[in-house]
Amino acid sequence: MAMTAFSNSRPEAALGSTADAAQTFSVAEVVGLPFIRAHSDPNRACLSWPDGRLNNSEFAAAVAATAQTLRDRHGITSGSVVGVLLRNVPELITTMFATWSLGAALTPINPSLTDDEVLFQLSDSGAKALVGEERADALSLELGLGYLSATDECFRAAAGAISVDVIPDVSGVRDDDAGLIVYTSGTTGKPKGCVLEQSALAAMVWSLVHGLDHGEDVRSLLVLPLFHCNGLLAGTVMPLKLGGSVHVLPKFDPSTFWGVVETERPSYFSAVPTIFSVLEARTTREVDASSLRFVICGAAPMSKDAIARFEKKFDLDMVEGYGLSECSVCATLNRNDGTAKPGTVGPALPGFEIGIKDPGGTLLPVGEAGEVVIASRTIMRGYLGRPEATAEALRDGWLHTGDVGFLDSDGYLTLVDRIKDLIIRGGENIYPKEIEDALLGHELVVEAAVVGAPDEKYGEVVVAHVALRNGASITEEELLAFLEQRLARYKLPTRIHLREGLPKNAVGKIVKEELRKV
Incomplete structure (x- = not known):
């Protein structure tokens, strides 16, 4: 039988290649997004959270002021790394765009980590400054880093027109500048920092924008934590690139979740199987979920039975996807156009190629299980400071995922399990x-x-x-x-x-x- 790899891109759109430029956004389009939005529609809703809201002009002003503070007070320039130690709050999003506009990289830190784990990530990433609250202040002193308080007035710049002289010039941000350094969970050793370049992030946002029918008035309910690529890109940058808005949920609470949906009227949210299972099991009242066009399930496979129960109870379409930090977020995704296959995690997103390999590195035919491999311009540069681990993960033009799966004749991926499990x-x-x-x-x-x-x-x-x-x-x-x-x-x-x-x-x-x- 012929060996098979399924692609929704040109064949040359593989790891390390310069694929068709039409299959991505320019880095300037993503990095400069706050200022593009402010120029085109200054009063349009942009970002909200339980205690406040920002329109496009206000959000861009906050980003510009934060960038200016990072540059002038802490010397953040192209190639610098900025750590952020915050729960799900709007200031984290402001910091991300401010850091990007300076050509610097953001390393978002899980607030539930111990102090020693936070210090490891800051040291390993080479962070020059840390943004956060009181705990971040103390930890930055321990390492001699610059510190910017999340309550600083630069985060809540006054509304109104933005002066041209304070808008960061994003034209100097390069495709190969690091944009995110996201750390793996570290269940088998010290966490590894995935270095994601700006060109990879732009390509990932392009794939997400073109992978689903988003409809009009896109509004994301941000449920997942912002120290993860899913929350940052699929939950934040994607809806903003579509001209929509984001509501930031500080934490998931099943007792209040549907009230937020009914009040804020999101068009979608992305979550993990445990969140969907808890919502299905614990919701006892009738809910108005009519604003939701679909929901996205990721991070781990969800059973067909659990998906069916959720969809039936709330009369919603769930699209299940698959990806990992090493490919920026997502590589496959069931579509919301009637072609979804429950039990699979969908076909390749636009700009991706998916293959299945045996232990010897040979691509396997349709229906045969082996290691899932991914090729795309969204793939990480590598693990920071870990050349051997990088070489193991990035081989022969593919990202080797460590997941077992198989492809059907239509290119839909079914996950079997983790190799290590x-x-x-x-x-x-x-x-x-x-x-x-x-x-x-x-x-x-x-x-x-x-x-x-x-x-x-x-x-x-x-x-x-x-x-x-x-x-x-x-x-x-x-x-x-x-x-x-x-x-x-x-x-x-x-x-x-x-x-x-x-x-x-x-x-x-x-x-x-x-x-x-x-």
């Missing part, structure tokens, strides 16, 4: 996701995670961890009986732990490393 029981390969999806097919199960546990006889055995709906009750024996009708006997868990909830990281992904210790 594979369980080998007595010589049989078992992928946890298949068991998790089977568990999630039970109407009482909200969350499920499957891990391998050492065993003298089989080497490894299957152990499941399950969280039920509020007030639900079921026994381990009843769940096993349910699974016996859906799985081969060797795939059945030897133990099922019923828990109130499963451990998650700050993005909302289940942390299996903690479950392996149980």
Whole structure:
């Protein structure tokens, strides 16, 4: 059979290439977005949050004033790195555009990290200044960095016309300037900084803009944390590039979430499976979700049954996608045009090529499972200061993801699991996701995670961890009986732990490393 890679771009749109310029925005279009919007429609809504709102002119003024402070007070110029240690607040978005306008890179820091972890990221990234609140002030002193308070008046510059002499000149920002240094979770060692160049970010925004039918009056409800590419690009830059607006949600709270939707009237939001599962399980009242054209699910695969339950309950279309920080956000995405295939994470986005490789590096035919590889101009420059890890991830013109999947004849990608999560029981390969999806097919199960546990006889055995709906009750024996009708006997868990909830990281992904210790 012929080896296959599916693409929604020209073949040369691969890693490190200079693909068709029409398949991207210019760096100036993205970096200069606040000032372009202010010039074209100064009074249009731009950014809102529970305590306030900014129109285009006000937002651009805040960006310009922040950039001026970073440059004049802290010496931030082209090639500098600025850290930001903030929860989901508008000042983080202001800082991002201000940093970009100076040709500098932003490294967003997860506020839930310990002080030592924050200091590691600041040191590793080479940050010259840190933006934040009291905690950031103390940590910047420890490293001798410049500090800019998020309550500084530059973040809330007065409304009105912006003087030409304070607008940053973004024409000097180069395609190969680093725009973001985003750190991986570090579950297998020290976190690694993914260096994403401005040209990669511009190409990613282009792909997101052209990958869906967004309709008119685009408005994003920003649910995901802003220390992650999804929140920054898919939740913020994309809707702003479409001429729309963003409402920043400081944190996700299922008890108040639908009230925010009904008040702010977003056209979409992007979230992770655990958020959708919690909303479906805990919402007991009728909600008005009519403003939402679709919702996007990412970060981890969601079972077909869980998707169907959410879509039916709220009468919404969910489009599931797949990507990782190393490719800027997203590589595949089901469309909202009636072509979505539940159970898959969609076909390649425009500007991407997706392939499946065997361990020897050969592209595999349709239907055969192997490692998912990605080629696109959105791929990272590499891991900062880690040439060996970079060489391992970026090989033969492809980003090697460490995920197992297969493509169908239409180019839709189905994820099987992470390579590292594979369980080998007595010589049989078992992928946890298949068991998790089977568990999630039970109407009482909200969350499920499957891990391998050492065993003298089989080497490894299957152990499941399950969280039920509020007030639900079921026994381990009843769940096993349910699974016996859906799985081969060797795939059945030897133990099922019923828990109130499963451990998650700050993005909302289940942390299996903690479950392996149980």
